[in-house]
Amino acid sequence: xxDKAYLMIPGPTPVPxxxxxxxxxxxxxxxxxxxxxxxxxxxxxxxKLFQTQNEIxxxxxxxxxxxxxxxxxxxGPGDKVLTLVGGKFGERWSELCRAYGAExxxxxxxxxxxxxxxxxxxxxDAHPDIKAVFATQNETSTAVVNDxxxxxxxxxxxxxxxxxxxxxxxxxxxxxxxxxxxxxxTTGSQKSLMLPPGLAxxxxxxxxxxxxxxxxxxxxxxxLRKARKQYAKWNTAYTPAVSLFVGLQAALDMMLEEGLDxxxxxxxxxxxxxxxxxxxxGLKLMVEDGCASPVVTxxxxxxxxxxxxxxxxxxxxxxxxxxxGQAKLKNKIMRIAHMGYADKMDVIIAISGxxxxxxxxxxxxxxxxxxxxxxxxxxxxxx
Numbered sequence: 001x002x003d004k005a006y007l008m009i010p011g012p013t014p015v016p017x018x019x020x021x022x023x024x025x026x027x028x029x030x031x032x033x034x035x036x037x038x039x040x041x042x043x044x045x046x047x048k049l050f051q052t053q054n055e056i057x058x059x060x061x062x063x064x065x066x067x068x069x070x071x072x073x074x075x076g077p078g079d080k081v082l083t084l085v086g087g088k089f090g091e092r093w094s095e096l097c098r099a100y101g102a103e104x105x106x107x108x109x110x111x112x113x114x115x116x117x118x119x120x121x122x123x124x125d126a127h128p129d130i131k132a133v134f135a136t137q138n139e140t141s142t143a144v145v146n147d148x149x150x151x152x153x154x155x156x157x158x159x160x161x162x163x164x165x166x167x168x169x170x171x172x173x174x175x176x177x178x179x180x181x182x183x184x185x186t187t188g189s190q191k192s193l194m195l196p197p198g199l200a201x202x203x204x205x206x207x208x209x210x211x212x213x214x215x216x217x218x219x220x221x222x223x224l225r226k227a228r229k230q231y232a233k234w235n236t237a238y239t240p241a242v243s244l245f246v247g248l249q250a251a252l253d254m255m256l257e258e259g260l261d262x263x264x265x266x267x268x269x270x271x272x273x274x275x276x277x278x279x280x281x282g283l284k285l286m287v288e289d290g291c292a293s294p295v296v297t298x299x300x301x302x303x304x305x306x307x308x309x310x311x312x313x314x315x316x317x318x319x320x321x322x323x324x325g326q327a328k329l330k331n332k333i334m335r336i337a338h339m340g341y342a343d344k345m346d347v348i349i350a351i352s353g354x355x356x357x358x359x360x361x362x363x364x365x366x367x368x369x370x371x372x373x374x375x376x377x378x379x380x381x382x383x
Contacts, residue, residue, distance in 0.1 A: 008350050009323040010140045010168050010296045010337040011063075011191040015247075019194055022250035023243045030242050036234035038245055043234075045252040049170065049260065050185060050203050052177035057227050058248070059200040060241045063167035063188025066200025068096055069222035070163050070184045074132055074208065076217040077101030082123055082160070083134045084115045084151075088141035088326045089165055093134035100217055105130070111329065112142050112298070114291040117150040124158050131211070132161040132183075138169030140191075141326045143298035143335060144291045145173060149180045156181035161208050167191060170201075171255065172267045172295040172339045183208040189244060192267075192295055194251045194340040198241045267294035270338035270347055273377035277351040280373035281358070281365050286333055295339035296323075302363050306331045313357040320353040344378050 007014055028034045039058070046056045059066060071093075075081060081102045083093040086109045097104050107123060109115050115135070124130055133155050138145050148164055155162040161183040166175060170185070171192030177185050182205070189199035204212070204224065212224055226237040255263050274297045278285055286298035301307035307324055308331045314320040323335040336350050351370040358365045375381075 004319055006318075006320040006346070006349055006353075008337050008346065009321055010335060010339060011188070012197055013191055013194065013337060013340040013342075015196060016194055016251070016254060016341045018254065019247045019250045023247040025243075025246055027242050030240050031235065035240075035242065035245070038249060039234040039236075042245060042249050042252065045249070045256060046201060046203075048256065049252065050175065050177045051179065052182075052185075052203050054177060054203045054205050055228070055231060056201060056203045057224060057231070058236070058240065058245065059202060059222070059227075060198060060236075060239070060244075061200045061222075062197055063165075063186070063190070063200055064092065065222070066167070066186035066188060066202055067092060067165055069200065069202060069224065070186050071096040071100055071102075071134075072217055072219040072222045073212045073224045074161060074163065074184070074215055075100045075102045076215055078103060079131045080105065080127060080129050081132045081134060082107060082120070082127070082130050084120070084136065084146070085109070086113060086115055086142065086144060086146075087111050087136070087139035089139055089167070090134075090136050091327075093136070093165065097134065112144060112286045112291075113288075114144055115146050115151070117147060117154050120151060121154045124154070124160060128158070130158070130160045132163050134163050135165070137164050137166045137175060138173055138293050138295060140168040140296060140335075141329065143287050143293045143296045145169065145293045146291075148175060148182065152181035161205075161211060163208075168295060168339065169293075172263070173293070174260070174264045177203050177205075189248065192339045193248070194254070195244060195247050198244045199248060264294070266343070267339065269377070270294070270342055270344070271297060273344070273347050273374040274336055274338060274351070276377050277347070277370035277374040281351075281355065281370040296335050296337045298325075299334045299336070301332060301334065302358070305358075305361050305363060307334045309361060310334060310354070310357050313360050314353050317360065318353040318356065320350060322350070322354075347374050 170187035189195035
């Protein structure tokens with residue numbers, strides 16, 4: 001009987017035992033001094049993670065709720081916006097903006113590629129009335145990481161806001177909110193931040209606040225103006241997920257104790273080992289090295305075998321769960337997450353299970369080749 005499961009999807013991700021234990025503490029009142037102290041401490045730590053002096057709001061919602069908050073507070077009917085679409089979550093920005101009545105200009109780029117900041121400059125020059133640019137830091141559906149620094153430099157030269165989906169990246173991929181001119185950064189709890197689903201976290205610049213205060217779009221639960229009225233008292237506009245706040249504090253403490261530079265280096269190492277293993281098995285990576293995400297790796301299924309068939313064997317026989325492809329990538333790719341509470345042995349287990357699953361399906365792979373390649377990366381052996 002199999003009694004272990006290995007969750008290797010890009011959210012929800014495994015929760016560290018110390019974080020899970022912290023959340024079992026007795027619930028405190030959300031209008032108490034204890035909560036106010038907890039809230040204040042969390043914001044200070046998040047500002048270190050985000051590298052910002054901006055106000056940060058912890059919302060009780062999913063990551064998509066955070067994305068909707070960013071749109072609802074800045075976009076109204078008839079506003080012109082630019083969305084950068086290179087995957088399923090770039091598409092979500094377009095869908096949200098259209099839901100709030102915006103005129104959406106989409107820059108569609110090939111799934112599996114990075115967006116070109118030079119194209120963004122051309123679009124902003126051609127449409128000087130663009131109110132906001134919506135970008136994705138880590139496109140989870142393809143495993144591409146975009147150059148937010150370069151995008152931010154381009155957008156900062158215009159009146160437009162830069163609004164970034166950092167839902168799957170923040171905590172595993174460095175972002176410098178202030179230096180990179182990110183006006184709103186939104187993320188979620190259940191990915192690189194090592195928590196269960198339920199929190200969206202959002203930083204807001206003063207440039208963004210000027211837009212928010214003058215935006216007439218209808219909103220209620222996600223109205224950041226209401227949240228700001230409570231911010232100075234370290235309260236929230238509505239009932240927060242108190243236990244998740246406690247868990248967030250514990251997760252942030254783990255990351256700060258490890259050292260943020262070490263956290264980012266660990267994720268890059270896990271990516272490099274995973275990619276080396278995939279190549280050693282003769283499989284094709286979807287993303288080129290320059291755009292490859294440190295927190296998730298996308299792999300094309302071998303010719304003649306469906307990605308979902310491989311994932312089924314992995315799950316049923318070995319207790320390992322990979323993510324599948326979305327939309328036009330369904331049954332074509334597999335995605336291995338190595339984000340948050342992930343280490344070297346997670347990669348070794350994932351690659352070993354992949355090797356055995358391919359063998360079960362009759363794919364001629366050299367058993368142990370992928371594991372060896374990953375080991376060599378971890379040992380610092382040049383290949």
